[in-house]
Amino acid sequence: MDRPAQYLYESNMNHSATIPSFNLFGEQGDLPDVVHCETIAARSTLHDWEFAPHRHARLHQILLLQDGEGEVSLDGDRHPLSAGTVVNVPPGLVHGYTFALDTEGLVVTFATEMLDESLRPSEGLRPVLARPAVLPADPAIATTLRQIAAGFAGRDFARAQVLRGLAGLLLGQMAQAMMRANPADTAAEPEILTRFLALVDARFTQHQSVADYARALAISPTHLSRLARAATGRPASALIEDRIVREARRNLVYTDLPISRIAYALGFDDPAYFSRVFTRATGLSPRAFRQRLNDAAE
Numbered sequence: 001m002d003r004p005a006q007y008l009y010e011s012n013m014n015h016s017a018t019i020p021s022f023n024l025f026g027e028q029g030d031l032p033d034v035v036h037c038e039t040i041a042a043r044s045t046l047h048d049w050e051f052a053p054h055r056h057a058r059l060h061q062i063l064l065l066q067d068g069e070g071e072v073s074l075d076g077d078r079h080p081l082s083a084g085t086v087v088n089v090p091p092g093l094v095h096g097y098t099f100a101l102d103t104e105g106l107v108v109t110f111a112t113e114m115l116d117e118s119l120r121p122s123e124g125l126r127p128v129l130a131r132p133a134v135l136p137a138d139p140a141i142a143t144t145l146r147q148i149a150a151g152f153a154g155r156d157f158a159r160a161q162v163l164r165g166l167a168g169l170l171l172g173q174m175a176q177a178m179m180r181a182n183p184a185d186t187a188a189e190p191e192i193l194t195r196f197l198a199l200v201d202a203r204f205t206q207h208q209s210v211a212d213y214a215r216a217l218a219i220s221p222t223h224l225s226r227l228a229r230a231a232t233g234r235p236a237s238a239l240i241e242d243r244i245v246r247e248a249r250r251n252l253v254y255t256d257l258p259i260s261r262i263a264y265a266l267g268f269d270d271p272a273y274f275s276r277v278f279t280r281a282t283g284l285s286p287r288a289f290r291q292r293l294n295d296a297a298e
Contacts, residue, residue: 034114034163037152040065040105049103053096056089058242060110060129062174063087064137064145068103072096074132075233086137086145088174090130092233106145110167113246116201118168125175127193130232133178141177144170192217193227196236204243205267210236245281248274252290259286 040063044051053073063072063086070081073096074089081087081099089095091112119125148166151159199213213236214221221236228236244266251262263274279285284292 034160035148035152035167036109037149038107039149040099040103040107043107044097044099044103049099049101051097053094055092055094056109058091058112058246060091060112060115061087061089061107062145062170063089063105063107064142065103065105066142067105068100070097070099070103072134074134079134081134084137084142086133086135086141086174086177088129088131088133088135088178090132090232093132094233095132106149108145108148108167108170110171112242113250114164114167115171116246118164118171124191124194125171126197127191127231128175128178129171130193131178133174133181135177135181138173138177141170141173144173192219192224193231196224196228197239200240200243204240204247205265207244207267208240210240213240241277241281245278248278248286249282249289252286253293259290262286 049070065081065083065085065087067083069083072079072081072087073094074087075094079087115126115129119129144166148163148170151163151166156162195217196213199216203213210224211221214224217224225236228234228239232239234242248262248266251257251265252259255262257265259275260271263271266274268274268277275285275287278289282289
């Protein structure tokens, strides 16, 4: 496995709680590709086909088990896996796997930045995909996953554009399958969360409080945090901070702006406070984060 891909999955492990958290795009391999795709066997053979409960702070994964069997734990709920099963694992969800020897399948991983680009808040996909799911794989989903695997392995012209298109297609197909399996999920509460995320996208540089957002949505702060935690496993305050940190990461990756200017553009009065917030969220200071990327590009 190449060095950036190794960092993609194994770097920056936090032990702030008993459950390890892998901030997979937070190290040298940050945003190395549109998506990441590998076989179940590629990593399982290194870990005796078993993964203890863990979570990914800023990654969304979709797994397809093509042949063999196993079991997945999603926030403590255990589900058997058989051939033709697809699993949706949103960011922040505690999950673990046990696979039978020589199980075959694919794992596609998206950075939350990619979801920000692909999913429009007004269309309501984000709250649906923010829930875990274990479903029979629709043939269309299996086909798209195989196409992503083939595109990821290749180096053809327009590769990134094709992968972006296939990634958006997969996310849409997964959301459709989840809604077909649980049509009651069209209830009003996810719609409130959709509106909340849209407001966060529009206002995150204003550093408004949970109470401010709740007031705009005509609900209580407690109710808003309960909805956020039910859908994503995280409180509303964490989702607000995540949006700020994602924008900071984009600026550090894609611009040469001084860190102080990035801080001011994100609504911080004090660049030092911005650095503390970023470091707490990612495990790296903004300067160290950018330096890792520069070193990787050399």
